[in-house]
Amino acid sequence: MAVTAGIQTAQEAGMVAQEAPLPVTLAEAVRVWARIAALSFGGPAGQIAVMHRILVEERRWISENRFLHALNFCTLLPGPEAQQLATYVGWLMHGTRGGLVAGGLFVLPGVVAIMALSWVYALYGNVGFVAGLFFGLKAAVLAIVLQAVIRIGRRALKGPVMIGLAAAAFVAIFFLDVPFPLIVLAAGVIGYLGGRAGLPQFKAGGHGGGGKVVEGPFLLDDHELPQERAVAGHTLRMLLTWGALWLVPVAAILLAFGTDDVFSQIAVFFSKMAMVTFGGAYAVLSYVAQQAVEHYGWLKPGEMLDGLGMAETTPGPLIMVTQFVGFLAAYRAPGSLPPLLAGTLGGLLTTWVTFAPCFLWIFAGAPYVERLRGDRALAGALSAITASVVGVILNLAVWFALHTLFAESRPFAVGPVRFDVPVLSSLNPWALALAATAVLAVFRFKVGMVQTLAACAAAGVALHMLGLV
Template identity: 80%
Template sequence: MESAAIGEEVPARDAAGRAPPRPVTLAEALPVWARIAALSFGGPAGQISVMHRVLVEEKRWISESRFLHALNFCTLLPGPEAQQLATYVGWLMHGTRGGLVAGGLFVLPGVVAIMALSWIYALYGNVGLVAGLFFGLKAAVLAVVAQAVLRIGRRALRGPVMVALAALSFVAIFFLDIPFPVIVLAAALVGYLGGRAGLPQFQAGGGHGSAAADDGPYLLADAELPQEHTSPGRTARVLALWAAIWLLPVAAILVLLGPGDIFGQIAVFFSKMAMVTFGGAYAVLTYVAQQAVDHYGWLRPGEMLDGLGMAETTPGPLIMVTQFVGFLAAYRAPGALPPLVAGTLGGLLTTWVTFAPCFLWIFVGAPYVERLRGNRALAAALAAITAAVVGVILNLAVWFALHTVFAEVRPVWLGPLRLDVPNLASLDPFALALTLGALVAVFRFGAGMLPTLAACSAAGVALRLSGLV
């Protein structure tokens, strides 16, 4: 069932005398989702932070506990958790149409930006202006991600047990190279057992249903259930519809062009990738780079890093780097098509098979997860997963910092421990100076995301055009 607006029954004012926001139609929500999409820089940590600030703190459309519950579920899914979180909240507010609007708009700026940069890259190479823009933006993005780690950590790590889970998660992935899915499963098991045992540390960590955790009132009350039900018939219909939307184009390409054609390869490879991308973009980039460079020969090694730079410094999910990969793959094997046309189609096909499954996971699974919010064991498991994800995001921030400031970073193994050791001689003083400047601007002076991005990008362009970098 669809709903034009939510919150028809207006809850009473809270103890501070605040009334909940008025009901919001989908048309009224659309510019807010567009704003979130335009500000979705900085990878998943920064994007989730932006959504939290707008949806929970500013608009008060959804409570903190419900926001975290949705985030916990999205971290379990393959694919970009930030885009899926936007889809989830949009679905909660306005049903399937709301999910499509929120999730679709979240991707759209990245699609346009990466496509434009892919054209420039194919036609002109890594020109000085573009390279300088990326150089400066990396420093700003690092500051945004660091800020997001702290903001999310403060909200998700309630109590020493959750802090310990985050720390163990960081050690496991940064020093022991344990795969992200293993970390998630271990955290879920610990949280589930703690919740079943009724341990208060896990109940407090989740924050679900805790009045203290939410500085109410909110448009979407915690007790309110979505209108879409969880009957087997509804689940089968949604599953069939979105599986067809995702896979019918893949089947048509394979029938018409064959699996050996470049478009057949793109459709099959990225469809498989969409089912195994647990842990966000960084967790799968090594696999994508290895296959695209070594197995298929679509890209040269340095080009994957160029694509990552594009995705890191444009709005949208970091996994949008795959559009750049699909673009270059088809651009270099266009067949009878003009290379730029083939590249454009290859990039769009990659985006389609990457993101169509995301809507399937949310529209099928979210109704069940919503009705299990009162389950203490499940809530504790999801809260433990969120704590573990904080540790993983911290790992990504450290990884990003090392590769931003140093030109060379190599893994060194000490028994079971792996250390990413930078070559100190490869320190880039200009990258370090820009990074420190961005961190001071964000943490000392409270500079906003867009001013920081603009200042660093301008500095990067100036340094590049002057020949200093």
């Protein structure tokens, strides 16, 4: 009997060893996060699509449920959800170091690209040859964003109820201009009540660890991680550490230069923005533009659109346009510094106070959010939020398409319904042709993302050199 029990125990141990998820080294993760960062075009929709494809489908480092659970949490936070999602997944895989690597690398290409273009813009007034490159990239990004809507929608919209929530979210945000936080709150309440009642429509899909775990993702639905068991002391350390990294430089600048200095204004304004930017980059950029143009006079309306064009067509979060705003603000009020140096410091300061809070929210809150995955009511709430997020991503896709294919649009309003209508005569035929080609390449011929981006960028440069765009 004892021998039999010993054999059974050994067999069970061997099974556990066989089914244990394969580890991913931090060095391997760095390479993959660098690849994701280099391909993170197209605003939050395109960036989420890139992460989903690489992390969930190609590498299978994280299960579908955990990816969507993290996305739901990041959607509720102020700040750029895609960057925070990268930080969250990096934290899941390798703790604080992994979060710093993933979140930092996600921002780095955008920092370098926007800074370089800001220098060119300040010195020469336009981006010249680079405009053709961006023109081509926009077409490819449109195809990637559409692919994101379809891929995430297929997995998140299980049944007519979830499809209805996604449709309602799209109508609310696109046609009725309902604030994004209200949409998420309403979806969360509906899902919470449905999950608490045990309705199957609000049950999260399972990717548990059956017999095929050895081929499954690294972060399974039921795989508990050490960083999930954070205690109050850890949370306090995170709050104090990242709170100090964020706010001590702001306080030092205020004490050194006073409240009227441009660096003080940048530090305070963008710190406040980091705390209230719910609803994604598109929702907050109108507020930033209004304050930067009308209140502070840092730049002109056309220059704000130029900065937005840079951010849309360079890798990294769309909110990176704030670095361009901070650069011009300090460049035009340099004090005793050389203008380019002042602009560089102003841009970097803007980036720091914009993204430092993102690490604070993730490192302090993620351990508690991970513990909620097993709660039926909260799982229902997050499933409903996921459905509403699909509708919001569709809104971003439509918004991006309008601004990629048409040079002009005009507002339309009847009662509570209000949205932008494209001016058909402003349709750019070359943009339409490139976008259609990119869509055909991605969906029909399954051409890779890198190849599609490179081909469209080359086509954009050629069209620019021929004077066609």
